[in-house]
Amino acid sequence: MAAEMMYSVLIVDDDAVVRRIHKVVLERQGCKTTAVTDGQEAVNLFRHGETFDLVLMDLEMPVMDGKQATLELRTMGVKSLIIGVTSRRAGPEVEAFIGAGLNDCVEKPLTSAKLAATLHRLGVHIS
Amino acid sequence: MNSEIDRNKLHGQAGLTRQSLFDQGYLDEQFVQLEELQDDTNPNFVEEVVTLFYRDSARLLANIEQALERSPLDFAKLDDYMLQFKGCCSSIGAKKVKNECTQFQEYCRAGSSDGCTRTFQQLKREHSTLKNKLEAYFQLA
Numbered sequence: 104m105a106a107e108m109m110y111s112v113l114i115v116d117d118d119a120v121v122r123r124i125h126k127v128v129l130e131r132q133g134c135k136t137t138a139v140t141d142g143q144e145a146v147n148l149f150r151h152g153e154t155f156d157l158v159l160m161d162l163e164m165p166v167m168d169g170k171q172a173t174l175e176l177r178t179m180g181v182k183s184l185i186i187g188v189t190s191r192r193a194g195p196e197v198e199a200f201i202g203a204g205l206n207d208c209v210e211k212p213l214t215s216a217k218l219a220a221t222l223h224r225l226g227v228h229i230s
Numbered sequence: 231m232n233s234e235i236d237r238n239k240l241h242g243q244a245g246l247t248r249q250s251l252f253d254q255g256y257l258d259e260q261f262v263q264l265e266e267l268q269d270d271t272n273p274n275f276v277e278e279v280v281t282l283f284y285r286d287s288a289r290l291l292a293n294i295e296q297a298l299e300r301s302p303l304d305f306a307k308l309d310d311y312m313l314q315f316k317g318c319c320s321s322i323g324a325k326k327v328k329n330e331c332t333q334f335q336e337y338c339r340a341g342s343s344d345g346c347t348r349t350f351q352q353l354k355r356e357h358s359t360l361k362n363k364l365e366a367y368f369q370l371a
Contacts, residue, residue: 118314120282120321127267127275163314190317212321214263 109135110229111154115145115172116161116188121211125159125188128215132229141165142172149176155183157227159213162189162200170203177204186221188213244370251367256360260323277368283322284361290315291354298347308346309338326356 112134114125122138129136137155139145141164148155158176162169173185187200187208201208207221222229251257261276268275294311297304316331330353337345 118318118321119286120279120318123279123282124264124267124321127272130271131267163310190313190320211317212260212263214260215266 109133110156111135111137112157112159113145113148113153113155113183114138114159115140115142115164115169116159117141117164118161121161121188121213125213128213128218129159131215132218134229142167142169142175145172146175146179149179149181158183158185159188160185160205162187162191162196170200173200173203173205184225184227186225240370244367247363247367247370251363256324256326256363258323258325258328260320262323264322280322280364280368283318283324287315287318287357290318291357294350298350303343303346305338305341305346309335312338324357324360327353327360330356 110133112129114122114129114136116122116125116138117140122140126136126138134157137148137153139148142160143166145158145160146167160169160173164172167175169187169189173187176183176185184206185204187197187205188211189197189200189208190211191197192210197208206225209217209221251261264276264279272278290311294308294315297308297311312331312334316328316335319328319331330349334346334349334353337349
């Protein structure tokens, strides 16, 4: 599949284990992945003109957390799907995270099945 | 032929070692998810992820240890640190370690310094035990 046609995903997480797992889960689905370690790096990529079909956004990160990064991306007019991925169960922090502009939120760790179910819920088909 | 018998024996031992990790509650279904991601493109994926986990978790445990030395304890901060560490444990299916994380968080909510300190020691033991068991398993696998 040509690289430019592949579904592009930005993985935003300060945890190297999670970045590695999500990368393999997504590449197995035929996605092209880029990974950064905090929200500020994610925002900078979009500011520099990069685009992604999907952003997997962790909540707790140094420098800029996922909620702030999501707010900034939506304020910039970013239309990419943003799925929050967090260790937290449902609660006020997760609600605030969703309220920042997420399309959905899933509990870590992301598995192939969770990813497929979430994308199905969002009406996304990765070809 | 002897080497084939030895290989079969090692393979059998690896299988038994792996199963015992599940039977004894050290690992959960997430570890199976990692195994399913291992293939020709990522032939050492599981060992690689476990190695990353132990590298990163050492740093997280050091943060918690430092926070436990402060007086009075900041239970909210400890809970946050532990949430982060627990997330790491979930990623590799480290079930017993994760259970100790949950216990620690309960002691944080209860404001129990003794409970936190005791549970943290147990958590470190489980963390170390799992490391030894996984290293032994990867030697055979």
